[in-house]
Amino acid sequence: MINLHTQLAPCHKRGLLLRNPVMVASGTFGYGMDNANIAGVHLLGAITCKGTTLHPRSGNEQPRMMKTSSGMLNAIGLQNPGIHTVIEEYAPIWATWQTPVIVNIAGETIEEFVELATLLEGVEGVAGIEVNVSCPNVLAGGAVFGADAQTVATVTASVRRVTTLPVIVKLSPNSGDVRPTALAAASSGADAVSLINTITGMGINISKRRPTLANVTGGLSGPAIKPVALRMVSEVAQELRLTYPHVPVIGIGGISNANDALEFLMAGASAIQIGTINFTNPRAGIEILEGLEEFMQQEGIKSITKLIGVAL
Numbered sequence: 387m388i389n390l391h392t393q394l395a396p397c398h399k400r401g402l403l404l405r406n407p408v409m410v411a412s413g414t415f416g417y418g419m420d421n422a423n424i425a426g427v428h429l430l431g432a433i434t435c436k437g438t439t440l441h442p443r444s445g446n447e448q449p450r451m452m453k454t455s456s457g458m459l460n461a462i463g464l465q466n467p468g469i470h471t472v473i474e475e476y477a478p479i480w481a482t483w484q485t486p487v488i489v490n491i492a493g494e495t496i497e498e499f500v501e502l503a504t505l506l507e508g509v510e511g512v513a514g515i516e517v518n519v520s521c522p523n524v525l526a527g528g529a530v531f532g533a534d535a536q537t538v539a540t541v542t543a544s545v546r547r548v549t550t551l552p553v554i555v556k557l558s559p560n561s562g563d564v565r566p567t568a569l570a571a572a573s574s575g576a577d578a579v580s581l582i583n584t585i586t587g588m589g590i591n592i593s594k595r596r597p598t599l600a601n602v603t604g605g606l607s608g609p610a611i612k613p614v615a616l617r618m619v620s621e622v623a624q625e626l627r628l629t630y631p632h633v634p635v636i637g638i639g640g641i642s643n644a645n646d647a648l649e650f651l652m653a654g655a656s657a658i659q660i661g662t663i664n665f666t667n668p669r670a671g672i673e674i675l676e677g678l679e680e681f682m683q684q685e686g687i688k689s690i691t692k693l694i695g696v697a698l
């Protein structure tokens with residue numbers, strides 16, 4: 387028997403125990419509804435829903451997505467129906483699922499993050515909160531929360547104070563070194579950290595002599611960012627192992643197959659999230675899960691925990 391269970395909140399009262407380490411990343415699987423009928427979706431470790439704000443948002447102007455070599459750029463601008471719709475319409479459906487759903491929240495101020503977390507308290511069907519600190523802080527002139535360790539600490543502590551749900555802080559890679567913000571989150575009450583969000587990039591439409599995206603810049607994702615993400619996951623896992631060994635790392639960035647997932651686990655991730663690959667292969671999560679089991683069988687590994695961080 388192979389044991390794929392992984393614990394994402396070991397210090398939390400209820401914990402956040404996943405049946406397996408394969409999660410889907412925010413913004414690439416909606417609220418799980420469109421994909422609910424795809425064979426095997428309820429076998430996933432967890433679903434992280436689209437970044438959700440206090441009020442509904444229609445997002446940025448088009449064009450807001452483009453292909454790149456080995457990836458994509460997006461500037462969707464957090465299009466979502468708002469937290470009230472999520473709580474009233476989606477959460478009751480999630481409550482009937484076996485797969486836990488984690489709500490990714492996005493605020494423009496610390497108070498908005500607090501209000502979002504407060505509204506989610508006690509909502510059946512919500513297994514945890516992922517705090518997206520890659521969004522702009524309007525009171526800091528639009529600089530993203532995740533760019534500054536002190537701000538990440540304040541957001542994390544503020545959310546922690548108002549929720550009893552497991553809290554995952556999703557970190558931005560754009561400072562180049564994620565360790566300071568990972569430490570800030572861990573020291574301020576995060577149960578786990580997830581990384582990486584997209585890397586800021588841009589494209590030019592040469593016929594129009596204009597940036598391809600209406601927003602000018604967008605977030606790069608997909609296989610192109612995998613080596614960068616893997617480096618950052620490994621750095622953060624090593625750092626946390628020394629200072630906050632009870633705070634697991636969730637690895638994200640360009641994971642497209644079981645080998646990629648294994649690399650992240652060996653680099654110290656306790657679970658992985660798959661993003662861009664969902665757009666081209668909605669069954670990727672299930673295929674990765676099967677690949678992990680196959681690898682463990684071949685190698686005689688009984689528990690996935692034996693693979694976590696072995697390459698560090």
Ligand SMILES: Cc1cc2nc3c(=O)[nH]c(=O)nc-3n(C[C@H](O)[C@H](O)[C@H](O)COP(=O)(O)O)c2cc1C
Nearest residue numbers: 411412413437460518582583607608639640661662
């Ligand atoms: C179209 C799109 C929308 C996204 N929306 C969100 C979001 O709402 N909140 C968030 O935290 N991350 C969001 N992300 C980032 C992903 O969750 C993930 O961190 C990133 O894409 C890297 O993983 P990947 O290379 O496997 O796609 C989005 C990514 C894409 C491609």
